[in-house]
Amino acid sequence: MNISKTMQDAINEQIKNEFYSAYLYLAMAAHFETANLPGFAKWMRVQTGEEKDHAMRFFEYVIDRGGKVELKAIDQPPLTWSSPREAFEKVLEHEQKVTSLINNLYAQAAKENDYASQGMLQWFLNEQIEEEKSAALILEQIKMIEARGTALYVLDHQLSKRDED
Numbered sequence: 001m002n003i004s005k006t007m008q009d010a011i012n013e014q015i016k017n018e019f020y021s022a023y024l025y026l027a028m029a030a031h032f033e034t035a036n037l038p039g040f041a042k043w044m045r046v047q048t049g050e051e052k053d054h055a056m057r058f059f060e061y062v063i064d065r066g067g068k069v070e071l072k073a074i075d076q077p078p079l080t081w082s083s084p085r086e087a088f089e090k091v092l093e094h095e096q097k098v099t100s101l102i103n104n105l106y107a108q109a110a111k112e113n114d115y116a117s118q119g120m121l122q123w124f125l126n127e128q129i130e131e132e133k134s135a136a137l138i139l140e141q142i143k144m145i146e147a148r149g150t151a152l153y154v155l156d157h158q159l160s161k162r163d164e165d
């Protein structure tokens with residue numbers, strides 16, 4: 001059974017949102033490179049890759065369900081953040097917003113008795129739990145150490161160890 005037009009349009013919107021996430025984190029990567037925090041930049045680069053994968057997961061799903069992918073214009077992300085703390089506050093806020101968007105998609109799929117979309121979206125619901133958790137954890141760690149420049153350096157080094165996946 002093909003995907004409904006409503007669900008198709010909603011997922012196309014989410015493809016754009018995932019690419020915006022990739023863009024936002026890539027902007028943060030560029031910002032941290034400029035701010036001499038290559039570990040933070042590395043973390044953001046890996047995050048960018050994950051968001052591109054999310055976009056492509058929705059992209060493939062629309063095609064698999066006989067829908068039509070429509071790529072929308074991506075907004076320009078901000079250029080700078082006043083501190084790592086502010087950047088991670090924005091990351092957490094952004095991921096919370098994405099979680100609510102995924103929840104809305106799930107609600108639409110449930111309303112249509114579209115079980116395949118619900119199954120596909122379950123992966124994203126689980127992923128958002130991880131996304132919020134990791135952003136919140138780093139933000140809390142920044143709060144613990146932000147008064148101490150050497151500790152920030154250590155955190156930067158730790159973030160540089162993030163694996164590609």
Ligand SMILES: [Fe+2]
Pocket residue numbers: 018021050051054098
């Ligand atoms: Fe995502």
Ligand SMILES: [Fe+2]
Pocket residue numbers: 021051095098131
């Ligand atoms: Fe995300």
